[in-house]
Structures are given as C-alpha cells and as structure tokens.
Amino acid sequence: MNGRLTRIGPPRPAVPAAGPVWTFATLALFAGCLSACGGESQGQTERPAEVFERIVNVEVEEITPRSFTQSVRLTGVAQAMYDVVVSAEEGGVVRAIVRDKGRPIRAGQAIVQLDDAILRAQVATATAQAQLADEVWERRRKLYEEDGIGSELSYLEARYAAEQAQGSLEALEERLARTTVRAPISGILDDRFVEVGAMVSPGTRVARIVHTESIKILAGVPERYALEVAAGAGVSVGFSVLPGEQFESTVTYAGATVDPQSRTFAVELVLPNPGGRIKPEMIADIEIVREEVGEAIVVPQQALVSMEDGFVVFVVEGVGEAARASRRSVEISVSQGNEIVVGSGLEAGDRLVVVGQQGLTEGDRVRIVEG
16 A cells, blocks of 8 residues: 555546536527517617707898988977067057957058157148248249359259258158058068057057968087088978978078087078968977988898897798798998998898897798788
8 A cells, every 4th residue: 555545436427617508499599589689779770860940930021122311300490481570660649450460461551550640730831841942942943044043052052942841841751651550571460569549659569470371490400410411401391280291391591600509500491381280389390301322222120130240131042941041241321210221231132031030040941921
C-alpha cells in the first residue's frame, strides 16, 4: 500500500455542465414568436402619421387705386359779410321810426327821421342869399365884360360872393338831408338803439345792419402749416346744426403774420348763404386741402402690423384650399385720419387682409370670410 485510499463499489454517473437544454420543439416555438413580433412591428411603422395645419379666418379688401386728399381740420366761426353800426351824422330829436329791426333794408332807405325844422329854415334863408348873390354877380359880369363899366375888383367880389353863398346853401342842404338816417348797405336791420323822442348827437348809435347773403368764415391755422396753406386752397365746410351738408369754397385770405399767443395765422373764406340758413357766430368745421394724390394705394390703418424694422401687411395669394397669407413690407407715404397712402409694397388688385392679420405668419393657410 502506498498510503492511497481506494473506493470500492460501482462507478458514479457523469454530471453534465450547467446551462439550458434546447430541444428542436423549443427552438421552433421561439422562431415563430420572433416572426410574429417582427411582423407586427413592421406593420405599425408603415402606417402614415397625421399632420395638423391651422386655418385662419380673415377679411380682405381688394386694392383699387383712387384719389387721396390730405387736409388740415380746423374750427372756425361764421361772421356776416358786412356788419355795420349806423350812427347819426346830425344832431336832433328822433321824430319817427321809418323801419323797425328784423326787416330787410336796401342801401339808401331811411331808418329814422330827426327833427329838421331849424335846418329847413336855415336852408330857406341861405337859398335867398344865394339867389341875391348870383343876381348881383350876373349884372356886374355883364357891365364889366360887355360895357367895360366898373372895376375888376368889384367884378371879382361879386363873383366870389355868389360862389360863397352857393357853398353855404349846399352845406345846409347836406345837413338837412342827414337828418334822415339812411342805410349805408343792404341787409337786415338787425337792431335799433333809439326810440321816438330820444335826443341824438353826431356819432350816436342808431341801428345795426348785417349783410348775410354771403357769410365770411374766420379760422386760425397752426403755424406748422404755414408753407402748405395759402390763398386759393380748396376748403370744405360743415356745420353741426346742418348735418349732412357740406359747402365748398376756397381760402380768400391767408394772414401774413403768426399770432404770438395762439401760434396760428388767420384765414378767411366766403360762402354763399341763400335763405340765411348760416347765421353769424355759428361754429364751422373746416377742412383745408394740403395735398392731393391721384391714383394712390390707400389702405386702412388697422391693416398695418408694426414690426421692429417697419410696417408690414398681409395679402392673400391663391384661392380656395390653396389660399395662403403672404407678408409684404410697405412704405408709408402720407396719412389722414384712418387712411394710409402706401408708397411701395402693394399693387392694384392685391387682396389685403384687414381683419385677422395680427395672428398671421408667412405661408399660413387662410379662409376668406365676409365682414
């Protein structure tokens, strides 16, 4: 024995290595599962994905070139074309009211009559003196010129005495005529300041006459328009008491100086006033034409979208399902109220988006709706 232990008995069976044991049936089942899973995954990949595209409702206006007027809006006051206060030129007591206030009157018609008894007597005396002086002059002229009788001095004295007497008579006759206070212009006798029995002296106010067949409109224009508003400029005038009516005229006068207090210069214009519908001191709404542009591209102000580099607008290109928004950069020329004249960026026939443009971007699909 070499010290080695020897087992006596039947031998142990061999132990296989650890790991799965694959059979043919197992492999076939696994291959079928893979085939089924792969087929389902491939089917899901081929299904098309759904894409969302928004549609924006908009309102549009077609661009049509037209004339555009830029104007200055002012507030003016209507005044009578002529407004005259008639005063007495001769003193005396008012004996009669010939025409009362509120009635039409023509130039030369009597308004009141003053007492003229004293002046009539003076005229009668001066008439007699003038006749006597004229007779003396005529006799001395014949004697001196035809017969050579008398001196040249006597001849001249008689001549100048006749002329002096005639001058005194004419002065008294003129004073007598002025005891009847007459209208210097035609118009309406708007007011009367004296009554029968009142004592007046030269310069006393007797009546007021206004001529309203034509009306003068006065207004002040801010000095910044001094180079744009001049005589001859077109004007449109309206009155709040005459709604819906507009009167057309032109500037007849433009002031040469600027008022230092209001920083405005005066303008005047004349309107016909048949029937006297426009009354003095009415407030007038005036528009004076500054500039007229023919065949202009005019758009509403709300159509403009403000960007960092200026203004843009949106137009609709295409029709039906193919209608899309296109952005245009525009250049503003002039403006008036809610209207803008576009110098570039738009053309006649473009369909301008006027409602809904604030939410638009380039290429958006749009649907045109009626406002």
